[in-house]
Amino acid sequence: MDISAINEDLANIDAQINDLLRALSNGFQKLDKVKDPNRQSRQLEELTEKMRECKRLIKEFDRELKVEESQNTTSVIKMLNDRKQAMIKELNSFVALKKQYGGNLGNKRNELFDAHEAGPGPGEEGVFLASSMTNQQLMDAGDRMMNETDQAIERSKKVVHDTVNVGGETAAALKAQTEQMSRIVNELDSIHFSMKKATQLVKEIGRQVATDRCIMALLFLIVVGVIAIIIVKIVNPKNKDIRDIPGLAPPVNRKLLWDHHYYR
Incomplete structure (x- = not known):
């Protein structure tokens, strides 16, 4: 094309x-x-x-x-x-x-x-039609079938028994895990309560420390002031302002004796 x-x-x-x-x-x-x-x-x-x-x-x-x-x-x-x-x-x-x-x-x-x-399957060797079997063969075949049925029942019982055991073990394990979880929850609650109390205690200690610092600062200022007045008094004893401070001015008798000695 x-x-x-x-x-x-x-x-x-x-x-x-x-x-x-x-x-x-x-x-x-x-x-x-x-x-x-x-x-x-x-x-x-x-x-x-x-x-x-x-x-x-x-x-x-x-x-x-x-x-x-x-x-x-x-x-x-x-x-x-x-x-x-x-x-x-x-x-x-x-x-x-x-x-x-x-x-x-x-x-x-x-x-x-x-x-x-058409071919015989596994376990089917020697199987004949019932119409061609004698009474003895029928009885033998019936016995084999009953034995096989009993064995199958026993296997089924064993499977059921194993299943029940596994179920019991599983239930016990679940119960133990549930109890362990309950204990863990209780411990967590206790830890939470302890941390809450510790937080409150830390806050109270902080407030006390702040108060103590204020008092110490005030005392420090007072001490510094007293020391400063003493130093000024020593350096300049004629300062009238300092002399008038209670406790720092010299006694009156000592002053009179000093003046009398001076004029003599």
């Missing part, structure tokens, strides 16, 4: 369809060499998905072809229609192959299933 005679969209769709048809052809050729039914089934599903995609692209090709009918010549339209029919024919051949492989795969699975059903 002359690709230059069609537009770019149709050419892209045609190329995608060609790739899918080529992949389908190669896939069915490889499918003949696969012997494993499961693997063959998976590959057949992959090929089926590619056939669905190819069918979708052919429909899209047909829609684009109808849009281009008014813009192309009759010969181009005929060529595109022939191309579409050839793609549909090739796709239908792959659909027929898919049905054929699907039928063969189903027959293989049925044969495997029938063989499995």
Whole structure:
């Protein structure tokens, strides 16, 4: 087909369809060499998905072809229609192959299933139809079934007993954990109360320390003032202001004796 005679969209769709048809052809050729039914089934599903995609692209090709009918010549339209029919024919051949492989795969699975059903399973050796068994065989078979039933019951009892023990141990562990959690909560409450009391005590100590500091500061000021007055008195004993301070002025008798001695 002359690709230059069609537009770019149709050419892209045609190329995608060609790739899918080529992949389908190669896939069915490889499918003949696969012997494993499961693997063959998976590959057949992959090929089926590619056939669905190819069918979708052919429909899209047909829609684009109808849009281009008014813009192309009759010969181009005929060529595109022939191309579409050839793609549909090739796709239908792959659909027929898919049905054929699907039928063969189903027959293989049925044969495997029938063989499995016909053959004796594990533990079924020596099992006969009841109609062909003698009374002794029936009794033996009944005894075996009863023994197997008793063993199954004993196993079930053991499982139930183990389950009850596990449940009891779990309940005891949960109870111990619950009590431990309760103790932890009580300890946390005690710690919280202790921290609250400690905070109050620290606040009271802080207030007391502040009061003591104020008193010490006041006493320090008084001592400094007294020391300062004493120093000034020593340096300048004639200072009348200091002399008038109670306790610092010299006694009256001592002053008179001093004046008398001076005038003599």
